[in-house]
Amino acid sequence: MIAAWIEDGSASLRRVSRPRRKPGHALIRLLCGGICNTDIELLRGYYGFHGVPGHEFVGEVVEADDSRWLGKRVVGEINLACGVCGWCRRGLGRHCPRRTVLGIVKHRGAFAELLTLPEANLREVPKEVATDHAVFTEPIAAACEILEQVRIPRGAPVAVLGDGKLGLLVAQVLTCHGAAVTVYGRHREKLRIAARAGADTRIVNKLPRAAYEYVVDATGSAEGLMSAAAMTRPRGTLILKSTVHGTVALDAARVIVDEITLVGSRCGPFEPALKLLRGGRILLDEMISAEYPLRDAPSAFGRAQERGALKVLLRGETR
């Protein structure tokens, strides 16, 4: 079968062996994949990754232990947890120290004709949700994670710094939650999406200082994190939503004197994300920059790295 392949800083297409399905796992045919910033970081050499990438996907189950999964259209939680440790027992398999991660850590990714995942990780896609929308489940879940970690009152002003894919989803999820969101970004056309979803928007030039009780950094950059900290009020909460690599310079005295809380935030729960998708409350069509067949994955990766690109999708091969 064919699969996208990342190695030594370039994306290619390869023939790879059909995956073997372990007991308790499902074999899934890719319908649609989404290229995430993490995939681009893998391509650029973070984590020393090489292999098949891809963790945002919608697929159709073709083999499973439990026959009720067969033929179902599914999305899947990307962390493969051990299921028995303290983290797993507390429902936090996303932090299981023995976890592997689909397309990121020691589990072959979704950008292939077929993938495998434990059946326990699967969620059926509601029939009213289009495949091109369902492929956003994982990043919407990551945005929903903020609300699992921080109690943001309805009506509370929240600043979202960054108008990339994750920033726009965070802005939409928090707007749906009832927060008064302002998105600070550099791209008028991206901010327009946030505005249509009900958020206030500002082109970044001079950022307000100590102005928000809740700030979400979705810039993915070390400088963005510093700016976000400067925007946070005393006793406020800064949510670190996009992964920043390496060591970051932090104004510790500011954080301490103003008693700011910083909250690292990563993957989230799929259920609230699917609920939002079912309600049709997240604007997604405008967030899709391009769609390529799986066999054109190298071009898709090229497109995803272009300035201004939002989500680039990979369409599964038709049989």
Added chain:
Amino acid sequence: MIAAWIEDGSASLRRVSRPRRKPGHALIRLLCGGICNTDIELLRGYYGFHGVPGHEFVGEVVEADDSRWLGKRVVGEINLACGVCGWCRRGLGRHCPRRTVLGIVKHRGAFAELLTLPEANLREVPKEVATDHAVFTEPIAAACEILEQVRIPRGAPVAVLGDGKLGLLVAQVLTCHGAAVTVYGRHREKLRIAARAGADTRIVNKLPRAAYEYVVDATGSAEGLMSAAAMTRPRGTLILKSTVHGTVALDAARVIVDEITLVGSRCGPFEPALKLLRGGRILLDEMISAEYPLRDAPSAFGRAQERGALKVLLRGETR
């Protein structure tokens, strides 16, 4: 009258004018002052401070608008807040943007024969609390602030990193709260105080990784903060208790991937501190390294900077 004076990196004694009492303020005769690490940082040039330092004190009220204060032995909240802004109305004058701070920001400090503070800042010292103990009210309040910000369950394991003055008080306050505290430090004789107060102690050599859900950094150093972050478990909380100056290198990816919460923590409420003092539950005699009369403040500052020193007290001049 005489006062300690800090300027250009040295501590001296000066004759200064008797302070003028503003309406609503009390004039207070110093009974006892405590030298804090912040005072030593002021001496070393942080904040560009020059003037009379001192914010940990016990005094006797000699003049006040409200005559009920006269003759009372008092401690005082160090932040002089405007009293009318949103922060002040929410009971968080400690974050009032127009605040001055006793002996730190634009309000003459307590290491003088006489000082002034708003009557609203004063708390009477319960008669069963010795003056040498009451002088710890402010740093004990700073330790209590942790419990205002973070819900630490009774019985929860907590690591306190640092066995200096603040680390030992934090360890004692959290032990009184019912947490299972382990103090990591470099000084056997200081750790012995924590042990006598009921905490577990460890000489720092190899620190455990990702081992504690609650970690308090009381090292006052940038490296200490990094070590404390490494000791924090996924989804755990790291409380930044001692001020670290300048920008600090933080492993942002670790904080984000492991969803760690960092909480900056500064001044705290006096009431729980006075309650702990009244209960006699904090071991303080062993935390006093030396006591000098106010007129020997320069020697006291010298002693406070010696390796291994804990609290150095200044005794007010007797009339």
